[in-house]
Amino acid sequence: MKVLLRIAYLGTAYHGYQVQPNGVTVQQKLNEAAADLFGFDCDVTGCSRTDSGVHARDFAVTIAEKGKTGLDTAIGADRLPQALNARLPDDIAVLSASFVPDAFHARYDVKSKRYEYLIWNGRERDPFLLDRAWHLPAPFDEAAIEEMRRGASAFVGRHDFSALRDSGADTDEKDAVREVCEVSLTKNGDLISFRVRADGFLYHMVRIMTGTLVDVGRGRMAADDLPRLLAAGDRRRMGATAPAAGLYLDRVFYE
Amino acid sequence: MKVLLRIAYLGTAYHGYQVQPNGVTVQQKLNEAAADLFGFDCDVTGCSRTDSGVHARDFAVTIAEKGKTGLDTAIGADRLPQALNARLPDDIAVLSASFVPDAFHARYDVKSKRYEYLIWNGRERDPFLLDRAWHLPAPFDEAAIEEMRRGASAFVGRHDFSALRDSGADTDEKDAVREVCEVSLTKNGDLISFRVRADGFLYHMVRIMTGTLVDVGRGRMAADDLPRLLAAGDRRRMGATAPAAGLYLDRVFYE
Numbered sequence: 001m002k003v004l005l006r007i008a009y010l011g012t013a014y015h016g017y018q019v020q021p022n023g024v025t026v027q028q029k030l031n032e033a034a035a036d037l038f039g040f041d042c043d044v045t046g047c048s049r050t051d052s053g054v055h056a057r058d059f060a061v062t063i064a065e066k067g068k069t070g071l072d073t074a075i076g077a078d079r080l081p082q083a084l085n086a087r088l089p090d091d092i093a094v095l096s097a098s099f100v101p102d103a104f105h106a107r108y109d110v111k112s113k114r115y116e117y118l119i120w121n122g123r124e125r126d127p128f129l130l131d132r133a134w135h136l137p138a139p140f141d142e143a144a145i146e147e148m149r150r151g152a153s154a155f156v157g158r159h160d161f162s163a164l165r166d167s168g169a170d171t172d173e174k175d176a177v178r179e180v181c182e183v184s185l186t187k188n189g190d191l192i193s194f195r196v197r198a199d200g201f202l203y204h205m206v207r208i209m210t211g212t213l214v215d216v217g218r219g220r221m222a223a224d225d226l227p228r229l230l231a232a233g234d235r236r237r238m239g240a241t242a243p244a245a246g247l248y249l250d251r252v253f254y255e
Numbered sequence: 256m257k258v259l260l261r262i263a264y265l266g267t268a269y270h271g272y273q274v275q276p277n278g279v280t281v282q283q284k285l286n287e288a289a290a291d292l293f294g295f296d297c298d299v300t301g302c303s304r305t306d307s308g309v310h311a312r313d314f315a316v317t318i319a320e321k322g323k324t325g326l327d328t329a330i331g332a333d334r335l336p337q338a339l340n341a342r343l344p345d346d347i348a349v350l351s352a353s354f355v356p357d358a359f360h361a362r363y364d365v366k367s368k369r370y371e372y373l374i375w376n377g378r379e380r381d382p383f384l385l386d387r388a389w390h391l392p393a394p395f396d397e398a399a400i401e402e403m404r405r406g407a408s409a410f411v412g413r414h415d416f417s418a419l420r421d422s423g424a425d426t427d428e429k430d431a432v433r434e435v436c437e438v439s440l441t442k443n444g445d446l447i448s449f450r451v452r453a454d455g456f457l458y459h460m461v462r463i464m465t466g467t468l469v470d471v472g473r474g475r476m477a478a479d480d481l482p483r484l485l486a487a488g489d490r491r492r493m494g495a496t497a498p499a500a501g502l503y504l505d506r507v508f509y510e
Contacts (some may be wrong), residue, residue, distance in 0.1 A: 090385050093379050124340060128265060
């Protein structure tokens with residue numbers, strides 16, 4: 001059996017999820033905590049990669065003994081969150097734990113993931129949203145929000161999303177076809193929330209979607225042109241990649 | 256005329272509002288920003304003191320030229336927030352600015368203030384509430400919340416609040432009589448919010464109220480005993496002083 005954890009983390013202090021040579025990562029912290037708790041080296045497999053500074057409210061990882069398909073432990077699943085949290089920094093939290101079969105794969109078995117992107121649209125910055133939202137002070141009025149909402153609906157469906165992928169990622173993406181099953185864009189006071197759920201995401205996809213919707217809201221691009229521009233597959237016709245700090249992996253869905 | 260600012264700050268990095276010899280404070284940062292903007296040394300007067308690590312969503316300060324009752328500036332009130340924000344750290348924000356008569360006093364003219372205290376009652380910690388709420392994992396059920404609510408109502412009215420004051424503060428509190436005009440205690444999911452509005456607060460008063468209500472929720476104290484214990488004026492009969500990080504100055508009210 002493997003351990004399956006649902007975790008949350010504030011991404012500000014981390015160079016993303018995935019272990020890398022330069023910079024502290026969430027995976028590295030989980031590796032250290034698991035090895036300390038179980039008493040042997042572990043393989044920690046995440047449901048996704050997240051960029052430096054991106055947050056997660058719900059992220060899934062599995063833990064197995066290093067080089068094996070599972071692990072043995074006498075610790076009950078109900079005691080694992082507290083035991084691991086005591087060994088993790090405060091900006092990472094294990095929310096729940098369960099045991100899953102060796103065959104379970106944290107990444108390949110994901111059915112869909114939902115992201116949320118937060119834009120703070122107040123005139124002045126909000127100290128409580130520092131590193132947690134993109135501050136765009138020029139106000140989006142109701143008409144702009146409605147236009148952005150229409151733009152967002154163009155993302156729904158099964159498409160080749162090449163136009164919404166940045167190059168330069170060390171990824172194993174075989175193709176750019178993904179299925180977006182849900183989008184929503186809401187404005188609550190001065191906080192704009194863009195949510196998108198899909199069976200998979202390309203490198204920077206949500207952040208480019210966000211930058212593109214901001215261009216739509218600003219009138220630099222028409223929502224009606226989005227389907228055509230998406231189909232053309234040209235990254236340069238889309239908006240800028242929005243900053244990492246506004247992005248949250250909101251929920252991971254398995255079978 | 257004086258400048259009146261409404262500001263917000265994340266208190267985590269600061270040794271409270273008030274300038275002090277050891278540690279960086281919010282007032283010091285405002286002093287530096289104002290001197291840099293106006294080109295002369297300034298007196299910055301706050302509506303209140305806040306302890307190290309306490310936050311403010313709405314805090315008022317006035318700015319006058321050092322040693323004078325007001326200041327002269329050609330900068331319009333509408334341009335002041337941005338000009339000052341450019342000179343302040345990101346965890347302090349000027350939300351709005353106006354000009355007030357020299358006679359206005361940021362502290363003595365306060366009619367009332369409202370504080371909010373946040374308790375995170377989830378089983379595991381929430382990384383997004385790190386330094387922003389008090390984590391108490393043992394669940395408060397509906398009956399406990401109702402008992403705490405009844406306890407909170409004992410604070411309402413004009414009372415001598417000596418029992419809810421810690422010693423050791425360098426304050427100029429002449430007496431301990433204050434009038435609490437509003438309290439509320441709500442639980443939304445796993446987040447408990449205690450709000451209290453009064454014409455003034457004693458040293459640690461909201462934090463001791465919170466610690467006392469937690470004792471009520473835990474069954475260590477009966478809500479019905481609170482009026483009698485308050486009247487007895489003995490600090491030792493009240494609960495512990497809750498941690499600073501859960502406390503927010505929520506709103507300052509003037510005439």
